[in-house]
Amino acid sequence: MTDPSQSSRKTTARIVWDTADKYLRNIVDEEDYGDYILPFTVLRRLECMLADTKEEVVEYVDSFGGLPQHLIDIAVKDKFGLSFYNVSPLDLATIASVDDNVDKSLKSYIDGFSNNIADVWVSFEFNRRAKVLADANRLHAVVKHFSTLDLSPVSLGNTGMGDVFEDVMYRAFNKKGKAAGNFYTPRDAIKLMVDILIANDDETIASDYAARSVYDPTAGSGGMLLIAQEALKRTNEKVDVTLYGQELMPSAYALGKADLLIQGGRPDAIKQGNTLIEDLYKGQTFDYVLSNPPFGKDWSADEEMVRSEAKTEGSRFSHGLPSTSDGQMLFLAHCASKLSPAGKNGQGGRAAVVSNASPLFAADNGPSAIRQWLLEEDLIDAIIALPGDMFYGTGIATYVWFLDTNKSPERQGKIQLINGSGQWSQLRRPMGEKRREMRQKQREILVKAYEAFEYADPAISRVLTPNDFMFRDVPVFKQARLATQFSDDVVHALQSRKDFSEGHVAVLKSLDGTPWNDLPQTFPAAAKQAGLKVPMGLVDAAMSALATPDESAPLAVTRKGMPVVADGWKLMERIPMTEDVDNHMKQHVLPFSHDAQWDVSKAKNGNEIPFTRFFFEPKETRSIAEIDTDIARLMGELSSMFTAVHEG
Known part of the structure; x- marks a missing residue:
């Protein structure tokens, strides 16, 4: 056969x-x-x-x-x-x-x-x-x-x-090289996304009257929709699966619609249009959403309409707007808005959205606000890191965000990170930028890790809470210790001021060595004895010009009693929300600078998902003895080579 x-x-x-x-x-x-x-x-x-x-x-x-x-x-x-x-x-x-x-x-x-x-x-x-x-x-x-x-x-x-x-x-x-990556997602990546998506489907999927809707706002060639349909049919051949898609590029739209047609799909399953400015399925939500939006897509041409929609409270873009140079997080927010709300029997919408690393930690106000919304609403179920060189148009690191409007009880308030970057096999023949593939046995490892959740192998899985991704940037500073020192540089720094005269030079010279913190009193007093006026602006300028770092001097304060920050010591310490600020400083800052200070009242809150940091394992450094042995061996080899050359 x-x-x-x-x-x-x-x-x-x-x-x-x-x-x-x-x-x-x-x-x-x-x-x-x-x-x-x-x-x-x-x-x-x-x-x-x-x-x-x-x-x-x-x-x-x-x-x-x-x-x-x-x-x-x-x-x-x-x-x-x-x-x-x-x-x-x-x-x-x-x-x-x-x-x-x-x-x-x-x-x-x-x-x-x-x-x-x-x-x-x-x-x-x-x-x-x-x-x-x-x-x-x-x-x-x-x-x-x-x-x-x-x-x-x-x-x-x-x-x-x-x-x-x-x-x-x-x-x-x-x-076409990278052009293919504009609208085509490899099947191995899609299969992983679909396997994870349907892993937590509720018990109604087994019903004779089960029905599921699948939506892709960047449908491309329709591969995601078709693979999702096939997977659901394998779960229950009687399930009624309805596919919905939208695609902007004419050529990709034609491919997507044609691919669905040649596999028995509806002619109107995919619609043509720009998802960012016109949601052709407005008002509809879906059981499953899959999307591989373009990485780094400039959306400045759509900016006016997107910003207008964002002004409507509760709209898909109302939670924040990223830089116009990269619209990935607009698509992520859109996908979240298209999920069916939580219902009885565990029903709810689930999404799988591909991104590069940028949406994980982009620090602009817009991306941070979108992440904060997703974290606070407990919509992020899992994020999986894919191997590099998986896609046709790019070899960079890629991730899949899994969103869920109705997490199972054990997953509520938690987010699973799965590191699948090592699960790949080499393609015998590269196709564009795609040099690696994820075979079934490798996908199964990640699916099992997802299903095992908190019992998964910690080498590839971490379970955290939203607070683990939130932080405070606390200003840390070292208060300067300053002495008073007169020099020609002081005169040079002040002589351009209209309120400074030659008579002030002798006064300032007489203050050499006096305590710097006392200058707001001693400078005006000495000037008054010399018959000179000293405006407060000149006092501040003179204090700055006369200041010289001196670790034996008292901690410096301004004329108004505020601490003076030492040069080069105005830093920000990023502290997770799960940590106490004072304890963090005692462990990570004070051991290296015992007189460092911080001001929690000026802290700025933010968030990021530093994926690789959670899986970082420092390698043990080689011992000095091992290094010495290698050096001795190399020196011996070099000596032998020199001898051979000399004798030759």
Whole structure:
């Protein structure tokens, strides 16, 4: 028996390499192969899906005459169970049977599809690409090639076709490098996200009437939605899963909608639009939310509308706004706002959102405010660190935030950090920036750690409270000890002042060596004896000019009795909210500076999630004896080499 996965790979190779090598080479740039291959792959799959009922559907639609289109769509859905259809008498094989007017015939065929998927071909720019091939006299060959591919549901089920489509995208966008990462999330990362998401689903998932909604506001190619659906179906094949998505980029939207269609999804499952300025599912919440928003996306073009919405109390962006140079936390806040509220029997919404490290600790007011909201509302269930080099468009460290509106009792008021950065295998052949993959056994390690919670291996899991991520920045200073010392520099520092005269020089010189703290009294008194006036501004300036650090002097205070901070000693000590300030200072500051002081009243509260710090394990330093042994060995080797050179 033929291995289905092997069959899929062979089909993929024909679709990609045969098409590219024979028909696209020297016609379009290599990095654009996917822009031509993917639309024809979609077209052939849809054609094969409709083939068995095509003649009946055409006859049935014709019988309705001038009936409004949306009513015809409903009738076709009721009679044939089809959410889309084609009424053209043509197909790829018919078009390929003659080599005249191929471009016109292909356009007529595309126009025959129902209106609810017409935007797929527009987003693919199908007609323009067909013209490029026609002008190069290659369109007929490409149409004929795809007409021979068996992409029927009988030969390739939805899962098999999904594998083919994914592999096509892998290969087609490998040449595009980082561009592929704009809208495609690797399946191994998605599978981990989904496995963790559904791990805590409530008991109603097993019901014959179970229903779940899944939403992705940055849907890309639709992979997250489809993998979530597959996982839920494995849990209960009777569960009714409804998918919802929104995508901004036309090409990604076309891929996402097409991918859902070729795997039996609804034509309207993904909508096109900018999630940040127009939530096309406003007012709706969902059981599951998955998202891989773009890292470092500049949202300045959307700033006016986002800030306007943020002014509405309780709106998705009302909790804080990040810098316009990076909109990740806007998407994180949006995802949190789309979660179904807590209900009975443990029901509630759960989300998995990919980010880079920035949202963990970005110190601006906006990100801090968003994190504070998530922490105070106890929405953060877990954060998992993924291995580097996991994504097609970036090799940087990535994390998955898991949010939950109805945590299980044992997880309430707690946040689990799981370090999955070491759970990876090397890809035999890199694809863009992706050089590593997370195989099933490695995903299982992380899922088991999540399920074990407080009993998980501490080497990869930590369970903390929101307060562990909150801190106070307490100003720490050392009070200066100052003596009075006169010099020419003092005169130089004061001579530009209008209230300073030559007569003041002798007065200041007479004060040399007097206690610095007494200058507010001694300077005016000495000046009065000399018949001179000393405004308070001149007193302050003179004190500053005459000041010289002296550890034997008393602690210095200003004319108003305020402590004088020693130069270079105005610092901030970050203290976790879980620690007592005085105890912290006694343990971590005073042993190194016994006369350090602090002012809790001027502390600033903040938060951060220093993920790597919780898993840091200092390595034991080598002993001096070991180092000496290595040096002696190296010196011996060098001596031998010098001797050999000299004797040679």
